[in-house]
Amino acid sequence: MKPKITLKNIAKEFDVSISTVSKSLKNSHEISIDLKQKIQEYAKKHHYKPNSLAVRLQNQQTKTIGVVLPNIVHHFFSTVIQGIEEVTNQRGYNVMICLSNESYEKEVLNIEMFTSGSVDGLIVSISKETQKKNDYSHFNDLIEDDFPIVMFDRVNDKFECDKVIIDDVSGSINATNHLIEIGCKKIALITTPKHITVGTLRRRGYVKAIQNHGQEVDIDLIVEVDERENIKEQIEDLFDNETPDGIFAVNEVYAVSAMNVARERGFKIPEDISIIGFTDGPLSRLALPPLTTVVQHGYSMGKKTAELLINRIESKEEFKPQKVVLSTNLKIRKSTKSL
Amino acid sequence: MKPKITLKNIAKEFDVSISTVSKSLKNSHEISIDLKQKIQEYAKKHHYKPNSLAVRLQNQQTKTIGVVLPNIVHHFFSTVIQGIEEVTNQRGYNVMICLSNESYEKEVLNIEMFTSGSVDGLIVSISKETQKKNDYSHFNDLIEDDFPIVMFDRVNDKFECDKVIIDDVSGSINATNHLIEIGCKKIALITTPKHITVGTLRRRGYVKAIQNHGQEVDIDLIVEVDERENIKEQIEDLFDNETPDGIFAVNEVYAVSAMNVARERGFKIPEDISIIGFTDGPLSRLALPPLTTVVQHGYSMGKKTAELLINRIESKEEFKPQKVVLSTNLKIRKSTKSL
DNA sequence: TTTTTTTACTCAAACGTTTTCGTAAAAAAA
DNA sequence: TTTTTTTACGAAAACGTTTGAGTAAAAAAA
Incomplete structure (x- = not known):
């Protein structure tokens, strides 16, 4: 790389002080128009750019x-x-x-x-x-x-x-409530392991909504997805043992995966099973049918x-x-x- | 915010020079063990961190x-x-x-x-x-x-x-060839406007492959998607006028959109129409059926x-x-x- | 003519480091 | 005891800027 051009270089070139150059490039009134012009031209020609490290160090803010x-x-x-x-x-x-x-x-x-x-x-x-x-x-x-x-x-x-x-909890309550309102009786939750905060909060919303409606939470309807393993298989396990008519998934991938599993098993969506995801991204929008989802803004x-x-x-x-x-x-x- | 702690501060505290502090923190042998320890402790206690701007300015590399x-x-x-x-x-x-x-x-x-x-x-x-x-x-x-x-x-x-x-061109040739090999007769291309380089290159591959097989390129089978408008509608236009039995789309979104349109119109995939996308992302993997795609690595x-x-x-x-x-x-x- | 003002610069400190060189004092060797 | 070596530190330059203060010289005013 070519050596970087600095104020010092330019100063030497014109046999003036560094401050003169600095002020020239800032178009200060302290410098004669003539000299300013020459210096500015030279700087431009040689692609002078103030070293931002130096500037930031000087200004004490970045x-x-x-x-x-x-x-x-x-x-x-x-x-x-x-x-x-x-x-x-x-x-x-x-x-x-x-x-x-x-x-x-x-x-x-x-x-x-x-x-x-x-x-x-x-x-x-x-x-x-x-x-x-x-x-x-x-x-x-x-x-x-x-x-x-x-x-x-x-x-x-x-x-x-x-x-x-x-507000993960409220969002999840709303989603779960909606599933209940449209008549789902067996609502599954597809969530993350407990150490993921958002997963835990969304699970809390799900639980609250179910309980608010006087129902019991059925542990067998909750899938905790371990991302190190095959996501789809873990959801298939759910379908092996249960036949949910509603699914609330805590993110897009889980929701789409669940939808795919359901369809592969012959479920019609939404006639046989309703699915809600979390986060409104391209996966949800481009799914077929497009996914009902909790929008996060x-x-x-x-x-x-x-x-x-x-x-x-x-x-x-x-x-x-x-x-x-x-x-x-x-x-x-x-x-x-x-x- | 609390004032940042610097070498100078520490130096004043111990009534030594800045260089002594600097060397102490670098565990230089030039400084007595006793003093080094005290300085290091003090620095740690006050969360001293070398100002990276200064360091980088000094070292002339970042x-x-x-x-x-x-x-x-x-x-x-x-x-x-x-x-x-x-x-x-x-x-x-x-x-x-x-x-x-x-x-x-x-x-x-x-x-x-x-x-x-x-x-x-x-x-x-x-x-x-x-x-x-x-x-x-x-x-x-x-x-x-x-x-x-x-x-x-x-x-x-x-x-x-x-x-x-x-190698966009080769990738597209391969994809198009594959469609030809499995027996597709009317292969549509869903691509970008011409100013997008990758779209143009992939189009070139498509054209080459078609021509290599002695066929003519049918302009009506090429959709140039304008992303400022509704993507799906533009693809629907294609299906209004033509009935392709193969689609090569230059990215994931176009491919999935095409697949959705096809399915909505009653096409069975892949029995009635085969679809290939470009870029192997979650959209392709989570599509149903999962998309055949050109993997970009x-x-x-x-x-x-x-x-x-x-x-x-x-x-x-x-x-x-x-x-x-x-x-x-x-x-x-x-x-x-x-x- | 002398004094004041303006013009067009330069100086030097500062930002926070690193590092080479220099040097007292202490310790070791002669 | 004198000389040499070692220890433990400080001074200062350098990185590339910015900026207020200082200052000759020229111009304007008195």
Whole structure:
């Protein structure tokens, strides 16, 4: 690579001081028009770009916010990012994303690198491994130092920081209620193992809804999917032993998988079995029939998260962490019977 | 936020010089064990972290590479990132991702910010808008300055830089050939408008395959999907006028949409119509029947891309740009008739 | 003519590191 | 005892910027 051109280089070229060059490029009135022009031309010709590290070190702010995500395969996270970008760009910040890949170690590393001066604030959604290990020590220092940080979706209540979550419980109650209302008698739940927070919350909603209707929760109708194994087979096990007429699945993949299993076993959807998923992504929209689903509004979530963070970064006042709960709504499509 | 703790602070605390502190924290033999210990303890207690901006400015390298992507909703890009991360982490680099959201302006901005000292090298896949505008001036300076940059998937041949692409033409020929071999007589193509490079290349493969078999390309069997409008309706138009017995779609969404339209019109898949998509993502895998598809090996692509970049960054020798073409393979599932 | 103002610069500190070189004092060797 | 070596630290430059203060020289005002 060609050596980088710096103010010093240019200064030497014109036999002036570095500050003269700096001011020329900023079009300062302190410098004669003549010299300014020559310097600007030269700089342009040689592709001068101020070294952002130096600038940021000088200014003591980076105008950048870091985002640490478990993964970006999920459509939901993608939409959240859209929302984050919307707000940050509008307010003059850049966004940098790092992925933890659901790994504890990478999450720690990413946070380390971001918080050592590279960004003004941090947005985090916690990785599965971290949730499983239940080890959050890498956040402690940040919280103690009052580093601006906002958690979203996968949060931990231990921390005194801003949080944005969706109302998983209510969303799940609504979904389950809907299944009950349209006449489902045997409603299965397809969820995650217990250490995944959102899975647990959605399960809670399911249980509540069932109990509110005076029914008992039937353990045999609950599938806890272990993602390390074949998802479809685990759902087939359910159908081997039971014949549900309604399914509530805590994410898109589980919902579509369940729909496929049901259809393969000759169930007509929605005549024989109604299915509701969680998260409105392409899988749900392109399923046949399109899936009724709990819509999470990732975009709003991203916007809210970014707003909280930037407010926090820019405010001088005493900090009072808040928890924003976003409600969901049920998008009714063709995978559920109508009333 | 609490004031950041620096070497200077610590130095004042112990009434020693900054260099003593720096050396202590690096466990230098030049400092007495006693003092080192005290300083290290103090640093730990106060969460000292070296300011990475300062360190990187000093070292003149960031050990970070920037990735500019059009979007991350596509499963394909996600897998590419996995590959990139694999290699970069292994070789001691960090990855930062910025999204252009298919916007020309954001692409320019992202590249600006990355190349002004924040990263040692750049990986780029060009946005749709840039492709449409056909304006690549923001790359010119970089190429002239020999800034390490690798383009993947959506590349532009104008530039003298490393590139990694997949063999879209061959992949499409194979897919179309397969349809011909299993006996399809009227094979439709569902593709993008012409300014999207990959769409054009895949179309070329389709055309070649048809012609190689001595057939004429029937324009009425080609759908150019305009994504600003309803995708499904555009495919329905095809079925209104024609009754294809084979479909080659240039991406997952088009393939699944086509499958849904076909099924809604009473086609049995694959008995009445065979469908092949491009890119092996969750949509293809979870479709019913699962889609036969051209597998792109995003993971390998990411790995290769990162390798090229890091080699480039670390090599002192004369630079000779290369273009790596990755071949695809056809994953045959249930959406196509067997022979 | 002398004083004041303006113009067009330069100086130097600062941001937070790293690292080479220099040097007292203490310890070891002669 | 004197000389050499080792120990333990400090000074200062460097990375590339920004910016307020300082200053000659030129221009304008008195």
